[in-house]
Amino acid sequence: MVSPFDEVRESVRRYCEANHDFSFDPEQPIVRLHEPTFGADEISAALECMLTTQVTMGPKVKGFEREFAGHFGWSDGIMVNSGSSANLLALATLSNPAFADRLKRGDEVIVPALSWSTTVWPVVQMGLIPVMVDLDPATLNIDPAQIESAIGPRTRAVMIVPVYGNPCDMDAITDICERHGLILIEDCCEALGATYDQRPVGQFGAVGTFSFYYSHHMTTLEGGICVTNDPEFAELGRILRAHGWIRETENRQSWIDKYPDIDPRFLFVNTGFNLRATELQGAMGSVQLPKLAGFVETRRSNAAWFRRELDKFERVLEFQDETPKGHHSWFGFPIRIRPNADFTVADICTHLNRANIETRPIIAGNIARQPAMKTIEHRVYGDLPHADHVMRNGFAFGNHQAIDEAARAYIVDHISSFMAERQIGAA
Ligand SMILES: Cc1ncc(COP(=O)(O)O)c(C=O)c1O
Structure with a gap:
């Protein structure tokens, strides 16, 4: 039986097919922090x-x-x-x-x-x-x-x-x-x-x-x-x-x-x-x-690849280790610049941003340092040196379901070119 929605669904499908290609385009490279996980089926369901x-x-x-x-x-x-x-x-x-x-x-x-x-x-x-x-x-x-x-x-x-x-x-x-x-x-x-x-x-x-x-x-x-x-x-x-x-x-x-x-x-x-x-x-x-399990699997395999490819810069970059017994779902790929590095997080992010690779801080850094905390009764336990380090020296780039082999290679190539400019070799 023809449903009254079939025509709408078909129009939505055609629109999305023509306009929604979020895969990496090497001719116009851009790697966003996020790309939509939803498509024609979700739009039709909402409609x-x-x-x-x-x-x-x-x-x-x-x-x-x-x-x-x-x-x-x-x-x-x-x-x-x-x-x-x-x-x-x-x-x-x-x-x-x-x-x-x-x-x-x-x-x-x-x-x-x-x-x-x-x-x-x-x-x-x-x-x-x-x-x-x-x-x-x-x-x-x-x-x-x-x-x-x-x-x-x-x-x-x-x-x-x-x-x-x-x-x-x-x-x-x-x-x-x-x-x-x-x-x-x-x-x-x-x-x-x-x-x-x-x-x-x-x-x-x-x-x-x-x-x-x-x-x-x-x-x-x-x-x-x-x-x-x-x-x-x-x-x-x-x-x-x-x-x-x-x-x-x-x-x-x-x-x-x-x-x-x-x-x-x-x-x-x-x-x-x-x-x-x-x-x-x-x-x-x-x-x-x-669709969730498939999205998470892509994030996991990309994260494993990023780690393998970037481990050679381990002398200046710190990575997030998966918790023992944990199965990480990699919302993004967080990196910290080690204190001994002779460059800043702004230096590397500027380099990546110029190549249209979006970056962001890791969550919002140390929330205890946000001005809003001045208005709030709270207690801070210890000096929070690790959260401060994340805030000062951390950044992340996108690691989502639309990042494919070409996109991830593009990211790693640009981190490598940043290191080469500073004559930081592989460990
Ligand atoms: C740890 C954590 N809690 C809460 C939220 C808030 O979620 P929402 O943006 O849906 O309000 C976020 C947002 O990303 C988050 O990272």
């Missing part, structure tokens, strides 16, 4: 939502939540409008009066100094105190020994970030959390597709978060999700996601029975936000998810 006018959160979002949670092995997923919102929802749920043994104002949450702004801001927004600790220079991830030393009498939780998709040392971190009775929150917004000891990241603590921002491993344009194996956390999260409303809850009837005098269509049982994703995002997510 169908528009054409049916079913655009606000509904069955497509619910379907995607089930697929995502089921694919990786969580009981529940709560889709939201960004990874930042997923972090906010995670912290808000854990701090809500309805949550058993909740986080309370003034409690401390240990966070990595090398993290994104909205890893830390939700901690602050819930009246909690972030405690910044340094990283392990081999993996770039939060150093478990530093976590343990930073624990104080008010420490209640640890929030970790698998940096650029490199899983953290989960044996050590879960052991510390168990011994000290700390809640573990995993901000996996740049680590989709990564595993530790064969288990997906985000599965080791109370809650995990992921981002589906345009530049990430898979996308719903903007978007994110909180994942958990705790149905009570999930139910509360759904309420807080949407106004404190019961509308999207699994146990809607039990709420209605509890408050028979209030119109069940507009029953608010808690405070909340509006962090909802749209149907367009849910529909796109369902098309993207089956």
